[in-house]
Amino acid sequence: MVTLDEVDGLLQKSLGETPVTVERAPSIYKPLHSFALTKDRQYQQQFADIYFLRLTKIKPSVEEVASEAWEDTVVGGEKARKVERVLDVRQGELCWVAGTVYVDMPMKPNILEDVSKDRWISAPTTVDHYYSEDGRDSIMLEDDSGRIKLVGSILKDFFMVTGCIIAVMGTENANGEFEVLDLKFADLPPQPERWDLSKKPKAKDEDTEMTDSPTPGQGTKIAIASGLEFSGTDASYAVELNLLLEYLLGEALDPSTQKELCQISRLIIAGNSIATDKKAGAEDNKEKKTHKKYGYDSSSYNPVPSQLFDEFLSELLPSMPVTLLPGVLDPANASYPQQPIHAAMFPKSRGYTVMPGATEPGWLDTVTNPWEGEIEGWKVLGTGGQNLDDVFKYVDSDDRLGMMEAMCRWRCCAPTAPDTLWAYPFQEDEPFVLKECPHLYFVGCQPQFGTKVIEGPNGQVVRLIAVPSFAETKEIVLVDSETLNVSRVKISTGLGGV
Amino acid sequence: MPPTTRKSTRGAGPASGAKQSTLSFNHRVTKPVSKAGKDTPVKPTPPTVEIPVVVVEKQQDDNSRATTPSTTAELISPITKTSLLEREKSEAELKAAKISDAAVRRYWEGIESSRRAKEVHKKHGEGLTVGEKVLRYFDVSSQYGPCIGITRLKRWKRAERLGLNPPIEVLAALIKEEERVDGQAERAHMDELMSSTAVGAV
Numbered sequence A: 001m002v003t004l005d006e007v008d009g010l011l012q013k014s015l016g017e018t019p020v021t022v023e024r025a026p027s028i029y030k031p032l033h034s035f036a037l038t039k040d041r042q043y044q045q046q047f048a049d050i051y052f053l054r055l056t057k058i059k060p061s062v063e064e065v066a067s068e069a070w071e072d073t074v075v076g077g078e079k080a081r082k083v084e085r086v087l088d089v090r091q092g093e094l095c096w097v098a099g100t101v102y103v104d105m106p107m108k109p110n111i112l113e114d115v116s117k118d119r120w121i122s123a124p125t126t127v128d129h130y131y132s133e134d135g136r137d138s139i140m141l142e143d144d145s146g147r148i149k150l151v152g153s154i155l156k157d158f159f160m161v162t163g164c165i166i167a168v169m170g171t172e173n174a175n176g177e178f179e180v181l182d183l184k185f186a187d188l189p190p191q192p193e194r195w196d197l198s199k200k201p202k203a204k205d206e207d208t209e210m211t212d213s214p215t216p217g218q219g220t221k222i223a224i225a226s227g228l229e230f231s232g233t234d235a236s237y238a239v240e241l242n243l244l245l246e247y248l249l250g251e252a253l254d255p256s257t258q259k260e261l262c263q264i265s266r267l268i269i270a271g272n273s274i275a276t277d278k279k280a281g282a283e284d285n286k287e288k289k290t291h292k293k294y295g296y297d298s299s300s301y302n303p304v305p306s307q308l309f310d311e312f313l314s315e316l317l318p319s320m321p322v323t324l325l326p327g328v329l330d331p332a333n334a335s336y337p338q339q340p341i342h343a344a345m346f347p348k349s350r351g352y353t354v355m356p357g358a359t360e361p362g363w364l365d366t367v368t369n370p371w372e373g374e375i376e377g378w379k380v381l382g383t384g385g386q387n388l389d390d391v392f393k394y395v396d397s398d399d400r401l402g403m404m405e406a407m408c409r410w411r412c413c414a415p416t417a418p419d420t421l422w423a424y425p426f427q428e429d430e431p432f433v434l435k436e437c438p439h440l441y442f443v444g445c446q447p448q449f450g451t452k453v454i455e456g457p458n459g460q461v462v463r464l465i466a467v468p469s470f471a472e473t474k475e476i477v478l479v480d481s482e483t484l485n486v487s488r489v490k491i492s493t494g495l496g497g498v
Numbered sequence B: 001m002p003p004t005t006r007k008s009t010r011g012a013g014p015a016s017g018a019k020q021s022t023l024s025f026n027h028r029v030t031k032p033v034s035k036a037g038k039d040t041p042v043k044p045t046p047p048t049v050e051i052p053v054v055v056v057e058k059q060q061d062d063n064s065r066a067t068t069p070s071t072t073a074e075l076i077s078p079i080t081k082t083s084l085l086e087r088e089k090s091e092a093e094l095k096a097a098k099i100s101d102a103a104v105r106r107y108w109e110g111i112e113s114s115r116r117a118k119e120v121h122k123k124h125g126e127g128l129t130v131g132e133k134v135l136r137y138f139d140v141s142s143q144y145g146p147c148i149g150i151t152r153l154k155r156w157k158r159a160e161r162l163g164l165n166p167p168i169e170v171l172a173a174l175i176k177e178e179e180r181v182d183g184q185a186e187r188a189h190m191d192e193l194m195s196s197t198a199v200g201a202v
Helices: A048-070 A111-116 A153-157 A206-210 A238-249 A255-261 A279-283 A304-316 A386-394 A400-410 B006-012 B050-064 B068-076 B091-098 B101-114 B130-140 B152-161 B168-180 B189-195
Strands: A029-032 A095-104 A138-142 A147-151 A165-172 A178-184 A221-225 A264-270 A322-325 A364-366 A371-375 A378-383 A440-446 A450-455 A461-468 A475-480 A486-490
Touching: A048 A095, A048 A165, A048 A178, A153 A178, A221 A461, A238 A304, A264 A378, A264 A440, A304 A322, A322 A371, A378 A386, A386 A400, A386 A440, A400 A440, A400 A450, A400 A461, A461 A475, B091 B168, B101 B130, B101 B168, B130 B152, B130 B168, B130 B189, B152 B168
Parallel strands: A147 A178, A221 A264, A264 A322, A322 A364, A378 A440, A440 A461
Antiparallel strands: A029 A371, A095 A138, A095 A165, A138 A147, A165 A178, A221 A475, A371 A378, A450 A461, A475 A486
16 A cells, blocks of 8 residues: 555645634724614705704804903904804804804706706716805805804904804904804814723733734724625726735735734724716716616616626625725715615625614624724724715815814814715704714715824813725725724735736 | 406506595494504604604503593594594603693793784784784794795704794794694795685686
């Protein structure tokens, strides 16, 4: 009988050492359902309630900041007084008042104009930007009593969008406009301590140091990706998507890199995972008779993108928990806050989700957009990008991180809802107002990566991250869970020059 | 040709997903029957929706108070428009129920006396009770938010929750008005004017 040792060139006997298995770091995770809407929600109410709720919730803080700042200011021999309502401002009198900003822009989509022209639009017309170049925009301050126009050179120093709550000090001039001398925001809300909601894992004692698995909270990383945009037609970044999967799984890499990779405890996908087919729009121009059954044209639906995404998820999920936020291109509702993508979209990955109504989150957690939660003890607020993109259209600036900072200081993560950002008509409570300051605020589907740390008046520290869209930049973001430092990972195929 | 099987007509199911108010056959009392058999489980509703939760509470009460007047009251008002009679559970409402008519009148006289000008259009206020006047004043008090598209009770509760301290006399007047005219004082008068459709309107 021939033993294995004697035969050469065929199977090799195993070398005797068991391969070292590296374990992924566990993720300490607690999602909050602040933006979840009930299934039987009503749409009969007016949107004015949203503005009322926002003003009522933020006005006390703004007035506190303002009175502290302007308590003893004397300008031109006159002391600044507080007035209760916007219309109580008197001409020539120095005073300060708090209210909501309304920016009147002729290029904003205006429903009244569309109705008067007898054009019923089904989808909102997308314009690149709403601000007009020649100064036709006017900024006004509004509250439940009325509106007053704001003028002043100081207004150009700040971002102003409809829906942010500010306090202004100044006086009314002869034209009936309010000349602004100084401006104040509510600034960052109080920040909770780390490990406010979830339990901090106990420090490792020396007995367990033998295992290779990294402990949570010691250099574990959170990966954030967005704009994966799985598409049936566009394959320019398909190789990078596959490489991303291999990277996250740690396949095809040597053990030293794998040790680093097993530090990644969770992946957050921040929107736009499934792209719409861009070619479908061009075909609509031809007047071909579409076969309609049950009221929708089934031939225009392409299931390939969601299938590809489902395969991606089902391969990644056995190894890593995933939090999935919907984006503007994803199959979720069109208005803000977007509700979680239904598990029916992912037949393969569905097994990793929990039943609706379960208390513990599943391994695959489909969440709302925007989303709040606690990861590794840090309070995290994330959105899929619509709020920042809409604010971007209001101001003539490229500073997206500055706009994110402004949103935190206004204490409102979607100030332009419901003006230009479609939103649910909240009546009881407006969840876009930030009650507590997050430690980490990320916005997905941005054209470029950016990060910044901002500080608040009471020692709050927030890390802002603008997550780039993977389909454009082929980059994802890794956040260290101890220091909240950010690193960027770029996946490229090196096919240049051909 | 008419559909051969019943199944093909059920295709319209998903399209009519909107909830319609249904008749409640659970409490048709035609003869005295013990309440234990009638305890139909109301489907669990999310806690944010106020009204169905109250119906559950009411049914739990039914076990202790087996009286027909309360069930007939439920029979008349469908679930979407429960009258305030059934909702005397919250603390504020219990407190408001104790406030007398005289207290409400005194509150109204306090408001009227703080105005410098006298009532100009007295004839418009002739058919209104003091309670209704108090409620209309509450409607136009914009510091509690817009009055359109929300019931007066919800608006009062929302104002209290946000810390705006709405006067308790308004809640008392609301309860009394609800008792007087069943269901008519629920929404602001202005709301009914704004949402009414004129005859012949397109």
